[in-house]
Amino acid sequence: MIFNINKIRKDFPALQQEVYKKPLVYLDNAATTQKPQAVIDRIVKYNTYENSNIHRGVHYLSQKATDAYEQARIFIKEYINTAESHEIIFTKGTTESINIIASSFGKKFLKKDDEIIISTMEHHSNLVPWQQVCIENRAHLKVIPINEKGELLIDEFKKLLNEKTKFVALTHISNALGTINPVKEIIEMAHKFDVPVLIDGAQGIPHLKIDVQNLDCDFYCFSGHKVFAPMGSGVLYGKEKWLEKLPPFQFGGEMVENVTFEKTTFNELPFKFEAGTPNVESILGLETALRYISEIGIENIADYENDLLNYATKELTKIDGLRIIGTAEKKASVISFLIGNIHPYDAGTIIDRMGVAVRTGHHCAQPVLDWFDIPGTIRASFAFYNTKDEVDRLVEAVLQAKKMLE
Amino acid sequence: MTIPEIENQLESEFQYFEDWMDKYNYLIEMGKSLPLIDPKLKIQSNLISGCQSRVWLHAAYENGKIIFKADSDAVITKGIISLLIRVLSNQKPDDILNAKLEFIDKIDLKEHLSPTRSNGLLSMIKQMKLYALAFKTKYQ
Numbered sequence: 001m002i003f004n005i006n007k008i009r010k011d012f013p014a015l016q017q018e019v020y021k022k023p024l025v026y027l028d029n030a031a032t033t034q035k036p037q038a039v040i041d042r043i044v045k046y047n048t049y050e051n052s053n054i055h056r057g058v059h060y061l062s063q064k065a066t067d068a069y070e071q072a073r074i075f076i077k078e079y080i081n082t083a084e085s086h087e088i089i090f091t092k093g094t095t096e097s098i099n100i101i102a103s104s105f106g107k108k109f110l111k112k113d114d115e116i117i118i119s120t121m122e123h124h125s126n127l128v129p130w131q132q133v134c135i136e137n138r139a140h141l142k143v144i145p146i147n148e149k150g151e152l153l154i155d156e157f158k159k160l161l162n163e164k165t166k167f168v169a170l171t172h173i174s175n176a177l178g179t180i181n182p183v184k185e186i187i188e189m190a191h192k193f194d195v196p197v198l199i200d201g202a203q204g205i206p207h208l209k210i211d212v213q214n215l216d217c218d219f220y221c222f223s224g225h226k227v228f229a230p231m232g233s234g235v236l237y238g239k240e241k242w243l244e245k246l247p248p249f250q251f252g253g254e255m256v257e258n259v260t261f262e263k264t265t266f267n268e269l270p271f272k273f274e275a276g277t278p279n280v281e282s283i284l285g286l287e288t289a290l291r292y293i294s295e296i297g298i299e300n301i302a303d304y305e306n307d308l309l310n311y312a313t314k315e316l317t318k319i320d321g322l323r324i325i326g327t328a329e330k331k332a333s334v335i336s337f338l339i340g341n342i343h344p345y346d347a348g349t350i351i352d353r354m355g356v357a358v359r360t361g362h363h364c365a366q367p368v369l370d371w372f373d374i375p376g377t378i379r380a381s382f383a384f385y386n387t388k389d390e391v392d393r394l395v396e397a398v399l400q401a402k403k404m405l406e
Numbered sequence: 407m408t409i410p411e412i413e414n415q416l417e418s419e420f421q422y423f424e425d426w427m428d429k430y431n432y433l434i435e436m437g438k439s440l441p442l443i444d445p446k447l448k449i450q451s452n453l454i455s456g457c458q459s460r461v462w463l464h465a466a467y468e469n470g471k472i473i474f475k476a477d478s479d480a481v482i483t484k485g486i487i488s489l490l491i492r493v494l495s496n497q498k499p500d501d502i503l504n505a506k507l508e509f510i511d512k513i514d515l516k517e518h519l520s521p522t523r524s525n526g527l528l529s530m531i532k533q534m535k536l537y538a539l540a541f542k543t544k545y546q
Contacts, residue, residue, distance in 0.1 A: 020426070343459060345458045345480040345483060345525055346483075349430070353426050360458060361458045404427070404430060404431060404434060
């Protein structure tokens with residue numbers, strides 16, 4: 001398929017709006033993405049004609065909803081190439097996916113003085129669950145350092161790995177810096193010590209082709225809303241051998257096999273980890289969003305976004321006093337920056353009034369900003385529906401902020 | 407002047423701004439020019455941490471009135487602080503507790519007091535009212 005940006009933009013109703021009487025330029029895609037009409041239609045169709053509780057009823061509608069839900073699982077299995085469809089657990093998002101593993105792994109396998117490795121650039125949601133599980137079990141959190149460009153120091157990671165290491169949790173792409181981490185290499189190194197690896201793919205899934213068997217990761221987590229699907233949908237991929245070994249995270253309906261007042265036996269995978277009624281409409285929306293991406297082609301998307309990133313980097317760098325935070329060799333279309341000594345909040349306020357949506361603050365990744373010794377950044381994050389004209393609007397807005405605030 | 411009088415005064419001042427840029431230029435100027443707080447008072451116990459910007463607030467009780475001093479690391483936040491100080495400082499605890507601060511809405515700066523902004527301003531107003539309650543209980 002030819003990458004037709006005009007056609008693509010028309011698929012996203014949210015992009016057709018004006019804010020402050022100017023066409024909206026939406027550059028906060030690392031926070032959440034807009035939904036194509038197909039996804040919106042899918043949710044409406046489900047609620048109009050298919051709504052029913054799944055896996056429970058023998059009636060027609062329940063069967064229809066269950067089929068659609070399980071079809072979504074099979075599609076996502078193929079999309080990220082898992083070995084089995086029951087290795088796909090539906091969750092409400094990356095945060096829940098990580099919490100399931102941190103809690104279940106901690107409960108079963110973590111002992112005093114064990115070590116868990118994360119990196120300096122983790123989002124709080126791939127940091128705090130591990131930190132807390134370490135505190136509970138009197139284990140230790142070890143942190144892979146980074147260089148000035150915002151790249152992991154692989155040699156330092158090697159030094160951190162030892163027989164006490166029980167788990168590695170790492171982000172695929174940094175939400176604050178845009179760095180694409182060499183996760184395959186890290187997984188291979190960890191596996192030499194028989195250490196399982198979880199990849200936080202919240203930022204990976206919208207930008208990269210994900211093949212979990214090729215990566216050989218033990219767990220991969222992502223959120224629907226960062227990949228053009230509804231909020232409240234998420235995926236936890238886990239290798240069968242691990243998911244079988246881990247205890248359930250939540251208890252309730254659906255995840256049980258046999259219940260008496262004395263004891264309960266748990267359902268098989270994936271249902272063991274899917275307690276309660278799931279967010280069916282959002283999961284169906286997620287399937288539709290990933291089908292939409294497949295039609296355009298993730299490689300085409302990656303090429304287009306890379307071009308946009310290079311253009312934006314070039315144009316922003318021309319601005320006197322503008323400093324980009326995160327200049328890794330391998331980057332996704334995320335640019336964090338500061339303008340001279342201007343506070344990100346002030347700049348963000350003016351940029352917003354110019355009709356450009358960017359994120360300001362610490363992006364839920366305080367430790368990495370502490371490392372750079374800055375309170376926050378202004379972050380522009382691009383999706384495949386953004387254009388070079390929109391980059392120009394960003395530049396214009398930044399210049400306006402600079403003029404007013406310097 | 408009473409709190410409602412100052413609020414009215416601010417509303418009429420802001421009427422003269424033709425567009426958002428004039429208004430923000432004014433806030434930025436206010437933010438830049440005013441030395442709001444003694445650096446000695448910029449201490450942890452006076453800090454109100456927002457996710458986006460930081461605010462320091464200090465309160466003292468003098469002759470039945472509360473004197474507020476505040477500051478922020480972000481200049482637009484500081485500009486809005488200067489408006490809040492103008493309205494609420496040097497007032498009696500009861501008047502501070504009863505202040506509705508409707509001027510914020512009328513001069514169209516409400517978005518800065520939204521919880522999503524998390525810039526410390528909303529927490530600052532809460533803290534100012536808590537000071538008013540505390541001083542009222544202690545001295546009256």
